[in-house]
Amino acid sequence: MCQDCTKGTISRRGLFAGGLALTLAASSGSMAFAQSSEAPPATPDEALKRLIDGNARYVANSPINTDHSVGRSARSTGQQPFAAVVTCSDSRVVPELIFDQGPGDLFVVRVAGNFINEDGLASLEFGAAVLGIKTIVVLGHTSCGAVRATIESIQDKILPPGHLPSLVNAIRPAVYDAMADNPADLLAAATAQNAKLNAEKAAVADPILSDFHASGKIKSSAGIYDIATGKVAFL
Template identity: 55%
Template sequence: MCIDHPFALSRRRALGLGIGAASTAFLGGFALPTGAWAQDPAPAPNAISPDEALKRLMDGNARYAANAQSNRDYSAGRAARAQAQYPFAGLVSCADSRVSPELAFDQGPGELFVVRVAGNFVNIDGLASLEYGVKFLGVPLIMVLGHTNCGAVDATIKVVKNNISLPGHLDDLVDNIKPAVEIALKEKPQDPLNAAIVENVRFNVKELGEANPIITEFVANGRLKIVGGLYDLSSGKVSLI
């Protein structure tokens, strides 16, 4: 699909610019509302180091994979969460119904700030959401979480190899996954799907790490870490990439 518009941005350029160019005009006319969308930059409950946040995630996944979850009472803290949210990690996760980040990492409501889209890629809307989580909610860690047997990546491989088009808006989705798939296929891997899934995670970790102005600033000063993970559908285990 060709977008012929003077303000159209490429995906890479859009990620690089973030929302900084428009933030002054936007915030000048529309102040952030009170409540959940106006938290302090570093609220105490999640003011932990990126490494501690990662350990908390991985420990939770170990409990989930062992079927020894600790989170069972989801009503606990509901009244407090109505006033504010303090997630300790942000996730870019696939929309696949078999992948549920809160369950996979054994976390309760309010613990994770999740952006989900088929193929777990970062577009401008997802970036803006993550920027909000980092800047205003104090999220110290972002994980890009891929998973085995990803249908969105598999479809993209077929599009690239066979030069076909998909119905509806699926081609737009595939366009966001193509760069990683093309990198993976150049290496002629024995398992193209697995290689492309892993490369898609790496590609989006790199894209996020270069996303100006907010993400790069927080990474540079050590207040934010971006990592990649792969969720195995069969075992429930997450391995770091």
């Protein structure tokens, strides 16, 4: 049995050498960008600007990605998203609408509270090493129920029932950080800190994501989506 397997880890070299990345990258197809009239972003900064511009269109109610039948046939051959968005499961938060992007443009990882666990890291590694994403955005949002529940759990010193404690424990560090500053709006401060902490986590996660960040192939950032206005503020 190989040493990497016994350790339960996989190196970047192992990912590609094993053929998985090559096979899946080939299946992405050169026509994967046919769904959009925009050229694929070449750099992380260009990818982030495309998201910022898309959000501006969304706020102005002037979207350009309205015909989802365009490129449907091409998308059946594979995918090649340019950005990953780690976002909350909240039904009011829809990244493709918020950033005015079409099907196939965004690789979305969702969980209540938009934190990154082991499964989330694996998904982002796949997005970076196989799909070629250029940027990762951890997107929190106003009035986040998951963050609010974590605050209440800490203040009441009571864990919620079922599997909810795992969610609370994941968000707890951000709440403690925010509490230390005694903010006027603890929910807003904790939501922002949660997004920032998880963007930092994506940037330093060994071995794949940290390597991509160090080489400048990808960048991570945090943002807050205002449900009332539709605007994303990058932190």
